[in-house]
Amino acid sequence: MSDAARITKLVLDRVTELEEPNRRRSRANSLEEEIVRFLLEVIENVQKCISFEVESETTLDHDDGNVFSNPEDESIDPNVDETEDVESPPTTMNFTLDYMKKVIDYYDSHGHKLMNWYRQWDGTVNSLNQESKRGRARIMTQQEVKDYILEFVKSMNNKRVYVDYQMVQTHIKFVLKREVPIRTIRRYGKESGIKWKKTRGITLRDADKIFWYNIGQFRSSLQRIANDRLIFIDETAVYFIMIPRKTLVASGQQPLILVTQPSVYAKRYDFIGAINGSQSNACRTLTSEDRNYRRIKGVRQAVINQWITDTLASAINRLHIDNIYLICDQTRAHNEVDMIEVLRAGKCESVKEILHMPTASAKYVSPLDNLLWHSFKKVIRNRHPLSTTDIPPLLLSESFYSLSKQEIENAYRKCGLVYGTDEHYDRP
Incomplete structure (x- = not known):
């Protein structure tokens, strides 16, 4: 005890x-x-x-x-009795x-x-000195988090490769020779500003420097020209069965819409359109009957040339604008020499030159390719289901000509065609 x-x-x-x-x-x-x-x-x-x-x-x-x-600061008295x-x-x-x-x-x-x-x-x-309370000791130092988590994720992002925390954990185990819980790695990643974001797919061509150099050069040359003098022509396909993108759904129900057949086998309409910086200029609808009569499967050079002579040439003349540039993609249907000849045949002398966009760059350069075609098709989708009286070409023509000036100007701006816009602002 x-x-x-x-x-x-x-x-x-x-x-x-x-x-x-x-x-x-x-x-x-x-x-x-x-x-x-x-x-x-x-x-x-x-x-x-x-x-x-x-x-x-x-x-x-x-x-x-x-x-x-x-004791050194005091004098010592030898007579003192301790x-x-x-x-x-x-x-x-x-x-x-x-x-x-x-x-x-x-x-x-x-x-x-x-x-x-x-x-x-x-x-x-x-x-x-008082130190902040951080709980238990860190498994990884701040420098290790930067070198083996943040820098690893950055390198994978620069390579355009998918990365998740499992891959980060494997990388840390390989480099540091120790196991770090994935929950801890997530916490360190959050502290470093790493977030989950929706992926966006790009092709090898989209990531090519030469590809974007060509787009930048083409945009730079077009920015020196007034948008009203830039006429873009393009083609798209419109299916008879085009359901709306969204619908109201009650709790516990599914967003399903009944269709008679898949859109791949539904009746298709080939549509040709032309716009400048402020308005829709001309269009044409090619029905399945027209394709059968001509024995063609899509829009061919002969169809384009006839449309230019019959419709587009007169529409350009009504603009009363000189030195117009006609811009299109690089398909065999858009032959520069033939297009100039048919414009002259249509008594159109105001077209100065025909320009071809760089290969596979239409979605970045042409206002029609993505932006306006999306708005155009949205009008068709909102009319679902179409009745026999709504069948194109009348509906398609009305929808195309109903594109507002504001929509067209925004499309030109998003394609980098407005003067002063960075030619590579949308480069991924």
């Missing part, structure tokens, strides 16, 4: 003896008896008085500054119970801070 435990047991025995005189007295040596007697006297004084005296060589009110003073300090009586101070209570309360509220200082102390003042 430890000394403190034995002293406590002896104190309890002596208190019990006061109530039970016949109780057998526990044995104790002289030192233990002296300590127990002193403790009993202190307890009795506390019960009877509001104050008591404690004999101590150091007290709370005792100035210990001299104890820790530098034995006097030893034989001098102990310092006696009076402590009230109220004062002791305040002292106990103070150390109860600030004791943990003092103990923290004691644990933090390493001999320097900076070790006592």
Whole structure:
């Protein structure tokens, strides 16, 4: 049994003896008896008085500054008898119970801070500075997070390759030779600004520097020309069965729309359109009957040339604009020499030159290819289901000519054709 435990047991025995005189007295040596007697006297004084005296060589009110003073700063008197300090009586101070209570309360509220200082102390003042609580120690340092998580994700993004946290975990295990929980990697990734985003597919051609250089050069040349002098022509296919993109769906139901047959086998209409920077100029609808009559499967050069002579040439003349550039994609149906000849046959002299867009760049350069064709087909989808009276070509023509000036101007702007626009602003 430890000394403190034995002293406590002896104190309890002596208190019990006061109530039970016949109780057998526990044995104790002289030192233990002296300590127990002193403790009993202190307890009795506390019960009877509001104050008591404690004999101590150091007290709370005792100035210990001299104890820790530098001995070199004081003169040494050879006549001083050091034995006097030893034989001098102990310092006696009076402590009230109220004062002791305040002292106990103070150390109860600030004791943990003092103990923290004691644990933090390493001999320097900076070790006592308060540090932010971060919980348990980091598995990876900030530099490791930057080198093996952030930089790895950046490199995969630059390669246009899919990456997830499983791949990051494998990379860390290979480099650092240790396993890091994927939950921890996600937390570090979030701290570094890594987010999940919807993917957007691009082809090798879209990522080719030469491809984008050609687009930039072509856009730069067109930006020097007024948009009203730039006429784009393009073709698209419109199917009779084109359901709307969205529909109202009640809770627990599915967004299904019944169609008679898949759109691949439905009746198709080939549509040709031409626009400049402010309006729709001309169009033509090629029905399945027209294709059967001509024994063709789509829009061919002969169809384009006839449409230019019959419709487009006169539409360009009505614009009363000189030095017009006719822009189209590089298909065999768009032969530059033949198109110039049929324009002259249609008595159109205002077309200065026919320009071909760079290969496979129509979706980045032509306002018709994606933007306006989408708006055009949206009108057809909103008319679902089409009745026999709504069958093109009348419906398609009305929808094409209903494209607003604002829509066309926005399409030209998004294709980088407005002066001052960065030629590579939409480069992935």
